[in-house]
Amino acid sequence: SVPLSYFGGIGTASKKGILFKGGNYLEGLTLVKTVVFDKTGTLSEGVFDVVRIDRPTNSPFSEEEILTYSAAAESFSNHPIANSIVKAAEKKGISNQSTVTEHTEYSGLGVKAAIGGNDSSSNNGGKTIAVGNLKLMKQENVAVSETALLSGSDVETHIYVAIDGVFAGRIAISDRVKPDSKEALARLKKSGVDKTIMVTGDSDRVGRAFAADLGLDDVYTEQLPHQKVETFEKIEAETKTVNPKSKVAFVGDGINDAPVLTRADIGIAVGGVGSDAAVEAADIVLMTGDPIQLADAFDVAKKTKAVVY
Numbered sequence: 001s002v003p004l005s006y007f008g009g010i011g012t013a014s015k016k017g018i019l020f021k022g023g024n025y026l027e028g029l030t031l032v033k034t035v036v037f038d039k040t041g042t043l044s045e046g047v048f049d050v051v052r053i054d055r056p057t058n059s060p061f062s063e064e065e066i067l068t069y070s071a072a073a074e075s076f077s078n079h080p081i082a083n084s085i086v087k088a089a090e091k092k093g094i095s096n097q098s099t100v101t102e103h104t105e106y107s108g109l110g111v112k113a114a115i116g117g118n119d120s121s122s123n124n125g126g127k128t129i130a131v132g133n134l135k136l137m138k139q140e141n142v143a144v145s146e147t148a149l150l151s152g153s154d155v156e157t158h159i160y161v162a163i164d165g166v167f168a169g170r171i172a173i174s175d176r177v178k179p180d181s182k183e184a185l186a187r188l189k190k191s192g193v194d195k196t197i198m199v200t201g202d203s204d205r206v207g208r209a210f211a212a213d214l215g216l217d218d219v220y221t222e223q224l225p226h227q228k229v230e231t232f233e234k235i236e237a238e239t240k241t242v243n244p245k246s247k248v249a250f251v252g253d254g255i256n257d258a259p260v261l262t263r264a265d266i267g268i269a270v271g272g273v274g275s276d277a278a279v280e281a282a283d284i285v286l287m288t289g290d291p292i293q294l295a296d297a298f299d300v301a302k303k304t305k306a307v308v309y
């Protein structure tokens, strides 16, 4: 049975916009020694700005064409990167008249779409568009040469665009750390958390730059959704070797990390830009998406425990 004061703790938390799906998670939080974080939408805003479009010198496509085709291909995805590319095209007043006849999303990689042409000949101008990271380019056998491209800042994410199997250009997009991420991480350490670790599907370059900026203890990069689960299990095993009673929490927004949210002892979903699937998969939901709520959740748990014992 759950001690009565856990209901009090749940009530206190809910007034702060923190939803506990059971009193056992309040108690569980007091045992957490390691917190594993997703990057995009969790520690970072997950709202990207398109900062540049870089083209190889021999690209047959203009910047506008690259953005137009990418936006069409991304129009069926709800990934934050897709949303930002669609928004950038809209902002440029690019009206999208291409008909997407086929589309596939490869989670952790990007999207692929077939876009129909506008005449009825057999080769009617239809095109195949692939938009995503280098893993997607490799999967699609697209040869990418970046030697002629600007290197840009370490925190910008690079999204590669191939049209009919030819590397057309690279979209540089920037994300920002949430304003309260650093403070929240510092407060977690004060609440007795020993280790903060980020697991991201983004590139090594971007993941390490973010982790260094935030002062995280460790970072795993270029992780596909299923690898995020394996990495979490490895971190959990390591934590429990040190202290068998300790728990490991995972904090994510549910986009490409719902499997880890489900798998974790304590899965914590951040609201705001996150998905409904995350809210369902999680044990604790931070309604506003502000990382300070995470530190607050740990504080409520600690105070509730002090009342119970």
Ligand code: ADP
Pocket: 038, 039, 040, 041, 074, 077, 079, 081, 082, 106, 107, 108, 109, 110, 111, 131, 132, 133, 157, 158, 159, 199, 200, 201, 202, 203, 223, 225, 255, 256
């Ligand atoms: P994170 O772990 O940082 O939250 P994700 O696992 O959601 O990131 O995505 C990992 C990477 O996969 C992105 O950085 C991007 O390169 C690529 N990607 C995923 N979805 C898309 C998409 N719809 N369009 C383009 N790239 C995508």
Ligand code: MG
Pocket: 038, 039, 040, 041, 042, 253, 254, 255, 256, 257
């Ligand atoms: Mg994410």
